[in-house]
Amino acid sequence: MLTPLLAQVSSGGMTGSIAVGLAGLGSAIGVGLVGMKASEAVGRNPGAFGKVIVMALLGMAFSEAIVFYALFLSH
Numbered sequence: 001m002l003t004p005l006l007a008q009v010s011s012g013g014m015t016g017s018i019a020v021g022l023a024g025l026g027s028a029i030g031v032g033l034v035g036m037k038a039s040e041a042v043g044r045n046p047g048a049f050g051k052v053i054v055m056a057l058l059g060m061a062f063s064e065a066i067v068f069y070a071l072f073l074s075h
Contacts, residue, residue: 023070030063 038056042049 017074019070019074020067023067027063027067030066031060034059034063 034056038052041052
């Protein structure tokens with residue numbers, strides 16, 4: 001289901017594929033940065049693990065949601 005959507009060429013070119021690809025790239029970078037900073041924060045203050053992990057998971061979820069928005073809007 002995803003492969004035909006990514007390979008679909010509209011009248012304006014491959015705009016859908018590029019938008020989804022860029023959104024995926026941005027999301028991957030965002031999730032990596034959130035994970036990096038969360039592990040750094042827990043390393044500095046292990047007692048704040050619970051609060052840090054909750055905020056990190058929320059940040060990762062919001063970052064990944066951008067890919068779904070791009071996927072649905074490009075179709």
